[in-house]
Amino acid sequence: MTIRTIDVRERVMAKNDEIARTTRERLAGACVPALNLVSSPGSGKTTLLERTVKQLGEELAVAVVTGDVQTRNDADRIARYTDRLVQAVVTNGACHLDARQVATALDAIDLHATRLLFIENVGNLVCPASWDLGETAKVVLFSVTEGEDKPLKYPRMFQVARYVVFTKVDLLPHLAFDVELATRYVRQVNPTLQVLRVSALTGEGMQDWFDLLRSLAPAGQTA
Amino acid sequence: MTIRTIDVRERVMAKNDEIARTTRERLAGACVPALNLVSSPGSGKTTLLERTVKQLGEELAVAVVTGDVQTRNDADRIARYTDRLVQAVVTNGACHLDARQVATALDAIDLHATRLLFIENVGNLVCPASWDLGETAKVVLFSVTEGEDKPLKYPRMFQVARYVVFTKVDLLPHLAFDVELATRYVRQVNPTLQVLRVSALTGEGMQDWFDLLRSLAPAGQTA
Numbered sequence: 001m002t003i004r005t006i007d008v009r010e011r012v013m014a015k016n017d018e019i020a021r022t023t024r025e026r027l028a029g030a031c032v033p034a035l036n037l038v039s040s041p042g043s044g045k046t047t048l049l050e051r052t053v054k055q056l057g058e059e060l061a062v063a064v065v066t067g068d069v070q071t072r073n074d075a076d077r078i079a080r081y082t083d084r085l086v087q088a089v090v091t092n093g094a095c096h097l098d099a100r101q102v103a104t105a106l107d108a109i110d111l112h113a114t115r116l117l118f119i120e121n122v123g124n125l126v127c128p129a130s131w132d133l134g135e136t137a138k139v140v141l142f143s144v145t146e147g148e149d150k151p152l153k154y155p156r157m158f159q160v161a162r163y164v165v166f167t168k169v170d171l172l173p174h175l176a177f178d179v180e181l182a183t184r185y186v187r188q189v190n191p192t193l194q195v196l197r198v199s200a201l202t203g204e205g206m207q208d209w210f211d212l213l214r215s216l217a218p219a220g221q222t223a
Numbered sequence: 224m225t226i227r228t229i230d231v232r233e234r235v236m237a238k239n240d241e242i243a244r245t246t247r248e249r250l251a252g253a254c255v256p257a258l259n260l261v262s263s264p265g266s267g268k269t270t271l272l273e274r275t276v277k278q279l280g281e282e283l284a285v286a287v288v289t290g291d292v293q294t295r296n297d298a299d300r301i302a303r304y305t306d307r308l309v310q311a312v313v314t315n316g317a318c319h320l321d322a323r324q325v326a327t328a329l330d331a332i333d334l335h336a337t338r339l340l341f342i343e344n345v346g347n348l349v350c351p352a353s354w355d356l357g358e359t360a361k362v363v364l365f366s367v368t369e370g371e372d373k374p375l376k377y378p379r380m381f382q383v384a385r386y387v388v389f390t391k392v393d394l395l396p397h398l399a400f401d402v403e404l405a406t407r408y409v410r411q412v413n414p415t416l417q418v419l420r421v422s423a424l425t426g427e428g429m430q431d432w433f434d435l436l437r438s439l440a441p442a443g444q445t446a
Contacts, residue, residue, distance in 0.1 A: 040264040152293065156292075171398075
């Protein structure tokens with residue numbers, strides 16, 4: 001039975017990867033880089049997106065796809081900050097977004113009027129690591145209220161990501177969290193990860209984040 | 224293919240539930256209540272267990288099974304505070320503990336010399352909700368550094384739990400987190416949940432937590 005389970009799982013994953021490849025070609029064809037935001041629940045994905053969309057939504061013609069297990073709360077929060085399209089996917093209990101859900105959500109977005117796409121995944125440090133959505137890169141949010149050893153304990157997510165964003169750094173004076181140690185663990189798992197530190201609350205480090213996003217979005221494609 | 228996947232998944236779950244039933248009988252036979260600790264990664268499961276084992280490890284003859292995706296870090300941390308048996312399960316990438324892993328870990332624990340068992344699940348607010356381990360009750364740890372709407376966004380976990388423990392409440396003065404609102408969301412999803420508030424760092428609320436544990440552990444079974 002174990003073998004049969006793996007067999008079925010592999011076929012489901014293969015189908016997912018096929019859809020993800022199509023999405024990747026579709027996004028490349030429209031010159032839209034797509035960032036897949038992943039993290040533990042409560043690490044600040046939605047708050048970071050709120051501030052990002054408020055600041056750069058128009059400038060970078062941002063579109064957003066949010067994934068939630070059961071509510072549309074995140075999409076509703078982000079929609080308060082932008083007239084740009086926000087597509088909400090409810091996974092109905094599933095622990096991650098899959099490529100088909102994202103492909104369907106993209107049907108409702110005018111990609112040729114978009115310069116940068118965010119996909120906010122379900123809050124989960126395990127499952128979303130295995131599901132390619134066709135994104136350009138995964139961004140792991142790592143709240144400084146969590147333990148420094150998250151990269152060691154959830155290595156796959158840090159291995160498949162391109163960026164790590166330490167969030168809630170305004171709380172550092174009140175925590176025993178050792179950023180240098182956490183950064184060493186990050187590099188130990190994946191030496192090529194680019195690391196940023198932000199507080200969406202105080203704005204600390206947000207300029208670096210915005211600069212990164214500006215460097216990713218192609219020039220001259222403004223809606 | 225979807226139907227076949229569901230079919231296989233249902234059979235895997237049925238086998239899991241069968242093992243969980245056997246574990247539940249085995250624990251009941253030895254009069255050992257078992258608490259399955261679940262939460263987002265970084266909500267403080269291990270720190271709460273460290274303090275609990277330090278304070279009550281001998282008194283309540285505590286045993287611990289920890290589940291981690293890739294490391295034994297949590298088990299090693301807890302083992303510094305107790306001579307009692309700590310069993311580490313590495314799920315090798317899986318997003319939750321399953322009943323067979325727990326049953327195997329219990330083989331190495333003398334249940335008749337144990338009055339209270341903790342199972343520290345993988346940090347994940349979605350998947351562990353669906354996997355019965357044979358525990359007496361699930362305890363959801365809810366860090367006040369997360370958003371108040373976690374119960375609405377991950378309702379199943381709060382529905383299948385018996386206790387919610389707000390953690391890291393020492394940080395409340397530095398956060399916009401509204402405990403009353405979060406508690407309302409908790410009750411909205413599951414009105415019968417018993418709610419506690421603790422800081423394993425400052426000790427705030429820990430007495431209530433210890434009192435709860437003492438009330439659960441059967442009297443006169445000390446090792």
